[in-house]
Amino acid sequence: MSIIKVKNLKKIFNGREVLEGISFSVEKGEVFGFLGPNGAGKTTTVRCVLGLLHPDAGSVEVLGGDLGTDDPLRRRVGVLLESNGLSDRLTAQENLDYFARLYDLQNPEERVAEMLRFVGLEERKDNPVGTFSTGMKRKLGIARAVLNDPEVLFLDEPSSGLDPEAQLMVRDLILDLSKKEGMTVFLNSHNLDEVQRVCTSVAILHQGRIRAFDTVERLRGEEKGTHLEVVLGDPASAERASEILRGMPGITEVDRENESVTAILTDGSAAAAVRELVQAGCAVEEIRKVRRSLEQIYLEAVHQAEGST
């Protein structure tokens, strides 16, 4: 079931098409990463999805409706944009109490206590937020965004400006929300490592067009099998090894570059393949399983797009 559906979305600013008819969807329970270089149109897309900006063409649906016009629907959505939406003068508890009243929660005290625990801030609940570190403020911002137990959560650059430890805490919170609470998460981020670790699907936007949109697993080619790289002692040995691998069942997409041979293992074990190479007299120096990183995929998509414009 699609929680977010974007179809042929167009947005024009000052006569310039900033979004050129983009389409993507986010399924229930997914953590979706929305990627793209500066100025690609990510914020514009998110503002259209949240109903803060009116598209020039196309359609946007969140939980089957329009967030721009449907008040009850907005209560089923959590949003954490650049600012954490907190008052520095109030304590952590007072901040959440305020939003609990705003959302008209049924058991506000319980829910606020639960959320302070969830983000690990119960011991600091009586301190003014102005005394908090950037990481603590971000965690409280996430607690604020999920206070009303939303079905879908929008996060804009949740780890920007955070040190590695705080980034890790934010990442764990996102994974907890997705795995334990079954929340659908829309993550707008430049942090490819974070996206690779938490997202199940991604879209890459570049100059107002979607250049890639798929599950992380498929983009990394993992559904095809295990990607292997075999390093041999010399190019001749590598050529011989690639011929042998090409003739083996359960191995596809064999490619050689200098002393290195890459292949995809669709069936059988890497050890059995290496045994055959060694028995045939190939000087195998190293074998490793390789995974395409999201960074490679991202850079390829962006460079391809730049080459085609």
Ligand SMILES: Nc1ncnc2c1ncn2[C@@H]1O[C@H](COP(=O)(O)OP(=O)(O)OP(=O)(O)O)[C@@H](O)[C@H]1O
């Ligand atoms: N209100 C506006 N009026 C005119 N142009 C705008 C407006 N908002 C955005 N733009 C332009 O639209 C393009 C896309 O901007 P957007 O902020 O959506 O990009 P982004 O992908 O979010 O970038 P970043 O990663 O830097 O935040 C940019 O060229 C920007 O200058």
